[in-house]
Amino acid sequence: MSRFKKKGDKETPGISTASLPDIIFMLLFFFMVTTVMRETELLVKINPTSAKEVQKLEKKSLVSFIYIGEPVQAKLGSNTRIQLNDAFATVDDIPEFIAAERESRDEADRKFLTTSLKVDKDTKMGIVTDVKQKLRKVGAFKINYTVTEAKED
């Protein structure tokens, strides 16, 4: 009598996996585009401080980093050191570093170059001031104190 007769136990058809590669490729391209390879290995301990009024650092390719903190390796002592690229440096190396950073960018982009200071929270301001003075001298005026965003209280 019923018009829609149940057809016994019919096997469920297997799900086609033909589109699986496409989905995976999509994910792959997403990660390929968003990925930023870690460029330098940190030689100094950086425990960032936090603040509320933070801005996002845009255009990562136009940012050069200066790391300031205690060396990771205990045998190097606990004096605050500066790291540029992959090596320890002194304040006097900064003009050369900035010049090299400028050289490696397009001419049109050079004026947008930002220097990001990643400084450990226990660092004394003396060394930071020295770095800032050097940056002023070479005309790298745009700086960014890298801090994490504080949670609302």
Place this chain on the structure above:
Amino acid sequence: MAKATTEINASSMADIAFLLLIFFLVTTTMDVTTGINRKLPPPPEKNQDIPDIKDRNIMNILISRSDRLLVNGKIGDLGTLKQDVKDFMTPHYPDDPNFPEVKEETIDLIGHVYKSKGIISLKNDRGTSYDMYIQVQDKLAQAFNELRDEFSQKKFHKNYKELDEDRAKAVGKAIPVPVSEAEPENVGDN
């Protein structure tokens, strides 16, 4: 007739793609770098005149080497610093000798405004901790952002961050961020 080419078996494509995917998943760092943007002043020229600024127009903030605050010669507190800065920078009209001078200015899109002539002078010791310095910078940024928000609410009924570029520029002109960092000098021995 051309012979039908045999089809390449593409079933391993997913595996290859997976492999690459996992590689990029592992190497990717999604962290966004956040921070406080500041612009350094150009180095002082030789025999540059020291601008003559009246005492009432300056708010001196000094961070000592033991991370304590001195605001205009009195011991300050990080908790009240934001309010102090806001009170100091709010233009008072008619002229009130306890607050900085004001000047009239006409700005596009806004019109007539009274602008405070106040300047905040920030000074720190070489022994000040970076953490404290950032906390003070943060408080200053908060104070100015709140002032700008209040101002743009009054004029455009919107927060400063939601304004379009021209309006944001106009508000920025009406309420600049006159924070001046003193030339470093050695205070005591360190």
